Amino acid sequence: MSRHQRPRESIRRPRRLAAPPLRFFLPVTLLVCLLALMVLRGMATNEVFHDERTAVSVDKGTVPPNLLTGGPIIDARGAKNDHPVSYSVPDHTVVLSFDDGPDPKWTPQILDLLKARHIHASFFITGSMAARNPALIRRIVADGHEIGLHTFTHPDLALQTQTRLAWELGQTQLALAGVAGVHSSLFRPPYSSTADALDDWNWPVTKQIGKLGYLTAFIDSDTDDWKRPGVDEIVKTAMPKVPGKGELVLLHDAGGDRSQTVAALGRIIDELQAQNYRFTSISEALGASNAMTPVHGYQLWAGKAFIFGTQIAVNLLPWLVDLLAFVGVLVFARFALMLVLASRHVWRTRRPDFTWGPEVTRPVTVLVPAYNEQECIANTLNSLAASEHPIEVIVIDDGSSDDTSKIVEEMDLPFVRLIRQPNGGKPSALNNGIRNASYDIVVMMDGDTVFEPSTVRELIQPFADPAVGAVAGNAKVGNRDTLIGAWQHIEYVMGFNLDRRMYDTLNIMPTIPGAIGAFRREALLQVGGMSEDTLAEDTDITMAMLCEGWRVVYAEKARAWTEAPASMQQLWSQRYRWSYGTMQAMWKHRRAVIARGPAGRFGRVGLPLVVLFGVVAPLLAPLIDLFLLYGIFFVDAPKTITAWAAVLLVQGGLAWFAFRLDKEKPWHLVTLPIQQVVYRQLMYLVLLQSSITALTGGRLRWQKLRRTGEVAVPIVEA
Structure with missing residues (x-):
C-alpha cells in the first residue's frame, strides 16, 4: 500500500441516499399489482387454474340407491x-x-x-x-x-x-x-x-x-x-x-x-x-x-370490488400485450442498431489509414474534483504521473472533511496543483478548475478513477478535428471480481460502450462519462461551463454542446478504470442520481425538439433515442419478466422458458460481440442470466423511483459514494 493511502477513518458522512419507504415500495407494489391483474384476467378468461381433466369411474357402491333411480x-x-x-x-x-x-x-x-x-x-x-x-x-x-x-x-x-x-x-x-x-x-x-x-x-x-x-x-x-x-x-x-x-x-x-x-x-x-x-x-x-x-353489506361491496378489478384486468391486459410487443420491437431495434452502427464505428476507427488529423501533442489540463477521496486520490495521481502525454493536473478539493488535501500535498508532485474550496458540489469544483486551467484542452476525471499511461494521449487525438468539442473515453470497471462488479462490467461493456459507438456514428452522443472525458475549453465556455441545474452535469454539458453544433465522439483506446459501487445500496444511490439527473437534462433541453440547425437534429433524433432506449424501454422491460412468471406458473412453462431462453441467447450473443469489440475476456458473461433477473429489476426500480421523483417535483442533492481505493494502476500489455 502506498504511504499516501491512509486507512479509512470513521468520519461522519452525509446521510446516504435512501429511498423513502413509500417511493421504495411503490415500484414493487406496482409490479405485484400488475402481476395480480394478469392473474385476475387469466382467471376471467379461464387461463389460470385451467384444468381439462375428467374423472372416469364405473363404481357406484357409495351412492345411495334412491338417487340412482330418482329425479335430477x-x-x-x-x-x-x-x-x-x-x-x-x-x-x-x-x-x-x-x-x-x-x-x-x-x-x-x-x-x-x-x-x-x-x-x-x-x-x-x-x-x-x-x-x-x-x-x-x-x-x-x-x-x-x-x-x-x-x-x-x-x-x-x-x-x-x-x-x-x-x-x-x-x-x-x-x-x-x-x-x-x-x-x-x-x-x-x-x-x-x-x-x-x-x-x-x-x-x-x-x-x-x-x-x-x-x-x-x-x-x-x-x-x-x-x-x-x-x-x-x-x-x-x-x-x-x-x-x-x-x-x-x-x-x-x-x-x-x-x-x-x-x-x-x-x-x-x-x-x-x-x-x-x-x-x-x-x-x-x-x-x-x-x-x-x-x-348486502360487505358481500355486496366485495363483489363489486372484485368485478371492478376484473374489468380493469380484462381491459388492461391487451394494452400490456401491446406494450410488451412495443418493448420487444424497441429491444431488438436497439440490438440491430448497435450491431450495425457499432460495427461501422469499429470498421472506421480501426482502419490502418484512419486518423483524426495531425497528432495532438500540446499539453492539456486534467481536472480532478475530489470530495473525501482519501482512499483513492493517491492511486489517481500515481496513474497520471505515468502519463505518456504532457499534462498539468488540478485537484479541486470540494470541502473534504478527510485527508484528501493532505495526501495530495504530501505526494508533492510537480505537475499537480491543489485548489481548496468550500463544498459546492461537483459542477462548482469543475468550473473552478476550468477557470484555473492553463491549456485549451481540459480532461475531466473522477477522484476514484485511474488512467493508463496512454489514456490522455488517446483521449485528446480527436481534437485534431476542429469540429470536435468533446471526447468520451472508455470507462472500465476495475473491481469486477465480485458478482455486483461483474454485472456492472457487463453493463459498461455491453450497454455504455456499444451505445457510445452507436451514438458516435449518428453524431448524437448524449453523455460524456464523468470518469473520463475531454473538452475543448472554447466549447465549455460557449455553453456556460458545467451547470448545476441537474444532477447529471456530464449529460447536461454534452447535450448543450450538441445543441451548439459541436461534435462529440468516442475514443475507445482511452481507457479509465473506475471503482464501481460495491453494494446494492451504493449502486441504488448512484443509479438513482444518474437516472434522475438524465431526466432533468432531457427536460432542460426539450426545446431542441422544435429547434433548427444542430440543436434540432439532436432534439429530433438524439433525444427520442435517449427517451426510448434510456427511459421507456427499461421502464417497460419488467413486463417481460411478469409475462415470464405468468407463463411459467399459469400457462405453459416449457414454452415460456424456451422463449425467454431465446431472448437471453440473443442478448448473450450481443454481449459476446460487445466483449469482443472491447477485447475483454467473456468469462464474466456466465453471470448474464442472473443479471437479467436480478440486476435489471433493480435498475427498473431505480428508474421508476427516479420518474416518480421527477413527476412529483422532488429534489436530490449530490451523493458521495463510499470508496475503498482498491482500483490501482492497471497492468497493460504492450
Missing part, C-alpha cells in the same frame, strides 16, 4: 346430507337449462328468443364468464330467469380438493354478487349428466356441495349440442322419453359455436308447447322459493 335434482343439504333426497320435474313441465355462459354473442340471442316466447329458464353460469360479461348477468336476472352456479373455471370437481371446490363456488358467488347483487343456492357440477350417472368419484362432491348449502341440479335430457350434431338431432334429444313426463333439458349458451343451439331452441319450444308442456325455472318447477337471494 338432489338435496343433500343440512340434515339431509346423510339421507339425501331427489326431486323430479313435474309432469307436463320442462325446465330449459343453459350451461357455461353467459356468452356475449349467443346468450343475447337465446334471451331474445325466450323473452319473445315469455319463457323463464335456468342459467348455470361460470364465474369467469360472469366477470367478463356483467351486463348479461344483469339482463338474465331482469328477464326473470334463474341463475345457478357452474364453478368459476369449469374443472371436474371430482379431481379437485375441497379447498379448490370451496374456492370455485366462493369466487363465482363473489362475481354474481358484484354484477347482480345476488347469491344463488343452485349448483350444477361441470361435466355432469343424469343422476343415474353418479359414481364413487362424484358422489362425494355432491355431498360436499350439500354441506355448503347448495341444491345440485343434474339433467334428464342431454342434447349434446356442444358437439354440434345438427339442429334436428338437438331437437330430437330434447324431447321427453316418456310422453307427458317432466324434463330438465341441458343446452349450452357458451363454449363455442352455438348457432345450432339457437336454431334448435325455437323448434324445441314449439314442439313441446304443442304437447301441452309448460316452461319454467327449477325453483318454480319444485314450487320452492327463488334460489337467488339479495346480498
